[in-house]
Amino acid sequence: MIPLTVNGRKRAFRGAPFTRLIDVLRETFRLTGTKEGCGEGECGACTVLLDGEPVNSCLIPVCSVAGREVETVESLGAPEKLSALQSSFLECGGAQCGICTPGMLMTAHHHLKSGGNADDASVRTALAGNLCRCTGYQDIVKSVLGAAKNISGSKKKGSGKMR
Numbered sequence: 001m002i003p004l005t006v007n008g009r010k011r012a013f014r015g016a017p018f019t020r021l022i023d024v025l026r027e028t029f030r031l032t033g034t035k036e037g038c039g040e041g042e043c044g045a046c047t048v049l050l051d052g053e054p055v056n057s058c059l060i061p062v063c064s065v066a067g068r069e070v071e072t073v074e075s076l077g078a079p080e081k082l083s084a085l086q087s088s089f090l091e092c093g094g095a096q097c098g099i100c101t102p103g104m105l106m107t108a109h110h111h112l113k114s115g116g117n118a119d120d121a122s123v124r125t126a127l128a129g130n131l132c133r134c135t136g137y138q139d140i141v142k143s144v145l146g147a148a149k150n151i152s153g154s155k156k157k158g159s160g161k162m163r
Contacts, residue, residue: 044103045103054106108126112147
């Protein structure tokens with residue numbers, strides 16, 4: 001049994017220790033938001049946060065996350081209550097076919113949450129490990145910058161919480 005925390009909930013995986021984290025998330029825990037693009041760690045579609053840092057879940061054996069915290073795209077919001085970042089992706093057209101979107105969201109979430117700069121160059125650098133075959137990235141960058149603006153505006157109003 002491999003214990004781990006997923007989106008704040010204690011879970012346990014019973015199975016082969018070298019099962020990929022993405023497969024455990026999608027098939028065992030039914031968290032299908034995380035997508036597989038290449039299966040080789042090249043595209044970033046499967047990005048999740050592991051102890052707060054972005055990782056390619058297709059490269060991580062579940063045995064290496066025992067006792068650790070995993071955060072998936074489902075942690076950001078729900079269809080009826082999107083996070084500021086998800087709302088900005090929707091409003092600015094940052095999502096196209098949807099395969100890369102969860103990884104983009106998790107990487108952007110990490111960038112903003114960790115105090116990354118909210119300028120075009122910084123966002124592009126943060127997202128450099130995430131590939132999208134549908135866009136020229138402009139709407140994705142615009143989405144992250146829009147979320148950063150909304151988040152900083154809500155902090156000034158007193159909410160202080162980034163989700």
